[in-house]
Amino acid sequence: MIDIVKISQALSDPIRHKILLMLLNHKECTSPRCPTDLVGVCNCEIMEQFGMIQSRVSYHMKELAESGLVTEIPQGKWKYYDLNKEALREYIKELGVIFQL
Amino acid sequence: MIDIVKISQALSDPIRHKILLMLLNHKECTSPRCPTDLVGVCNCEIMEQFGMIQSRVSYHMKELAESGLVTEIPQGKWKYYDLNKEALREYIKELGVIFQL
């Protein structure tokens, strides 16, 4: 079941909002370090894209994952993220239902 | 223009969420103090419904009004609030557009 307040909270931070958009439009990670041919965006990309340190990225990705907006895909040492469009769809659907739109 | 982050922020507080639902299902204020036959919910109702002091209600209603989710209707000494469904509709529409749902 969807938690409207929690998802709203996750969406209410400008950086998380940008990260979600990045996940949406992601291309394969070009870093030679990362395994290629994987779905999702890796932490290193997010760090580079926004000039954020690792623990900060980790914190925000955890928030997003706990809200359900993002799916975590651990790959050995690495961790990838995928936008959970279905959660977003349920969120807007639920808003429509409870506010009778 | 809709500010997704700001509206998400407004929605991300449990009390504000409840207030919005109250505005949605409001009936006429039964308090003998208030002028009748007015659209909207008055502050006194919100205070009573949630057992909140006046300054707290004032704070949250300002947040909601500034996000655009709520319309303020001053009536002399009183202030009434109306749920702005159109803002909610634009919010979910915009989410759909930017996240390509």
Added chain:
DNA sequence: CAATTGTATCAACTTATTTAGATGTAAGCA
């Protein structure tokens, strides 16, 4: 197996949000 790499978590700190109580202001009423 030792060194390296990627991520998680912790503790300390900073910043933002929420709350309560006090005070201000303007409208309505005796």
Added chain:
DNA sequence: TGCTTACATCTAAATAAGTTGATACAATTG
């Protein structure tokens, strides 16, 4: 006009959220 009522705003305090640097840990690599 003076009193009361409804709401706004300010200040201070409490709580929550976000940031950073340090440390821990597990997977990978040489």
